[in-house]
Amino acid sequence: MEQVEQKLLEVTIRRGGPDESKDEVFRVPAQENQTILDVVSWIQQYSDPTLTYRFACRVGMCGSCAMMVNGEPRWTCRTHVKKVLDGDKVHIAPLRNLPVIKDLAVDMDPFFDKWVAAEGKHHPTQTRNDPIQQIDPESAERSEANAGIECINCSVCYAACDTVAGSPDYLGPAALQRAWTLFNDTKNENQQAILDAVSGTGGCHNCHSMGSCTHYCPNELNPLAAIAGLKRETASSFFKRRKNA
Amino acid sequence: MKRPPRSHPLWLAFVVHRLSGVALALFLPAHFWVLSMALTQPERLDGFLQFAENPMVKLAEFGLVFLLSVHIFGGLRLLALEFLPWSNRQKTLAAGAVCLSLFVSGTFFLQAI
Amino acid sequence: MLDLRLYLAQRISAMVMVPLVLGHIAVMIYAIQGGLSTAEILSRTQGSVFWFLFYGIFVIAVSIHAAIGLRVVAHEWFRMSGFWLHALTWSVCLVLLFMGARAVSAVTML
Numbered sequence: 001m002e003q004v005e006q007k008l009l010e011v012t013i014r015r016g017g018p019d020e021s022k023d024e025v026f027r028v029p030a031q032e033n034q035t036i037l038d039v040v041s042w043i044q045q046y047s048d049p050t051l052t053y054r055f056a057c058r059v060g061m062c063g064s065c066a067m068m069v070n071g072e073p074r075w076t077c078r079t080h081v082k083k084v085l086d087g088d089k090v091h092i093a094p095l096r097n098l099p100v101i102k103d104l105a106v107d108m109d110p111f112f113d114k115w116v117a118a119e120g121k122h123h124p125t126q127t128r129n130d131p132i133q134q135i136d137p138e139s140a141e142r143s144e145a146n147a148g149i150e151c152i153n154c155s156v157c158y159a160a161c162d163t164v165a166g167s168p169d170y171l172g173p174a175a176l177q178r179a180w181t182l183f184n185d186t187k188n189e190n191q192q193a194i195l196d197a198v199s200g201t202g203g204c205h206n207c208h209s210m211g212s213c214t215h216y217c218p219n220e221l222n223p224l225a226a227i228a229g230l231k232r233e234t235a236s237s238f239f240k241r242r243k244n245a
Numbered sequence: 246m247k248r249p250p251r252s253h254p255l256w257l258a259f260v261v262h263r264l265s266g267v268a269l270a271l272f273l274p275a276h277f278w279v280l281s282m283a284l285t286q287p288e289r290l291d292g293f294l295q296f297a298e299n300p301m302v303k304l305a306e307f308g309l310v311f312l313l314s315v316h317i318f319g320g321l322r323l324l325a326l327e328f329l330p331w332s333n334r335q336k337t338l339a340a341g342a343v344c345l346s347l348f349v350s351g352t353f354f355l356q357a358i
Numbered sequence: 359m360l361d362l363r364l365y366l367a368q369r370i371s372a373m374v375m376v377p378l379v380l381g382h383i384a385v386m387i388y389a390i391q392g393g394l395s396t397a398e399i400l401s402r403t404q405g406s407v408f409w410f411l412f413y414g415i416f417v418i419a420v421s422i423h424a425a426i427g428l429r430v431v432a433h434e435w436f437r438m439s440g441f442w443l444h445a446l447t448w449s450v451c452l453v454l455l456f457m458g459a460r461a462v463s464a465v466t467m468l
Binding site: 276297321 | 369372373375376379380383386387393394395396397399400420424427428431450453454457458460461463464465467
């Protein structure tokens with residue numbers, strides 16, 4: 001009978017809990033078409049059922065499967081093994097900058113808490129008795145807002161950002177981008193509340209424009225530009241208020 | 246500082262800007278102290294300036310001027326990014342900033358030797 | 359670690375320094391022609407109100423700028439915070455201000 005040599009991948013996974021972690025190596029059969037999510041699923045199904053990880057849609061829409069692959073934050077369902085293989089090796093770790101619950105699953109609470117803290121929300125004054133406000137989709141503000149609304153909170157940008165890594169208070173690119181989209185929404189009646197929320201010690205002014213957020217965003221959004229916009233608006237609001245005071 | 250294995254241009258620009266800033270900040274007190282000798286110990290300052298004719302010192306001065314040029318042109322790039330509504334010309338600007346600073350420090354070096 | 363005020367202080371001190379740095383580099387390139395000596399420096403700067411103001415403003419701006427810059431680095435790369443971070447920021451600012459003022463007076467006083 002013909003001996004077919006099955007090529008094996010050497011997959012190192014960072015396992016453990018919040019207090020300690022260590023790398024564990026698995027040998028996984030290589031396939032012609034294989035994503036990192038396939039690899040992680042194979043390990044959990046055939047090698048070690050105690051491996052913990054997250055996924056949902058597995059087609060690149062939900063962002064649940066985000067992990068560090070060879071040190072870079074990616075959606076594992078959209079990462080072909082061949083693209084990231086180093087010889088026959090690959091290293092998988094939980095998302096950076098978030099507390100680890102177990103193995104590859106991280107606690108997303110800090111990310112969502114900052115999302116809320118950046119005040120990216122509506123402050124309406126109209127009631128149901130008022131006519132619906134007309135928004136021109138081509139207008140400058142709406143275009144500016146639209147550039148950021150496809151964010152699905154996957155946390156890849158948050159994991160990529162070195163400023164988040166160095167400064168635990170920093171709200172982060174996703175939360176700030178969301179704040180910017182609401183700032184540019186002309187239905188929002190309290191833009192100053194947004195500006196104040198992003199002007200604290202964890203605010204937009206910590207951004208060093210290193211652009212890892214934009215570089216890694218799987219939806220090709222541009223938090224870097226959104227944060228630059230917030231810097232502009234907070235600065236000009238500061239001087240306008242000084243003038244009017 | 247954990248450095249993930251990536252090196253996109255904007256990130257490199259950030260690291261260069263930060264390191265040049267720290268180096269300049271550390272250099273400044275020495276610079277001020279030497280200059281203040283003009284008042285208190287002018288002969289010692291002259292001695293130092295003579296010593297500074299040494300090519301190795303000139304090389305170090307070139308390095309300093311390079312750091313200063315890199316920091317200021319990187320800073321101008323940042324100010325443009327933040328306060329002018331520009332978009333994807335950042336990589337070009339980053340490269341241009343380094344080029345210009347090399348040019349300026351090159352001039353310094355050429356005049357120096 | 360930067361809020362709006364520190365950020366503005368940083369950016370504004372930077373903008374103030376742009377023409378000053380360019381001027382300084384230009385002066386350096388000119389001055390080192392044919393060697394440098396204390397007498398040569400002083401002949402240009404001593405008693406000059408212009409150079410006093412030029413370098414005086416430069417020193418004030420750089421003290422603010424460097425102090426805030428080092429503050430950020432200390433926080434992000436060395437995990438400093440609270441009292442020590444405050445202490446570092448102020449000491450850097452005051453040390454540079456004091457030493458810079460001495461240097462400026464050394465070359466501009468009559």
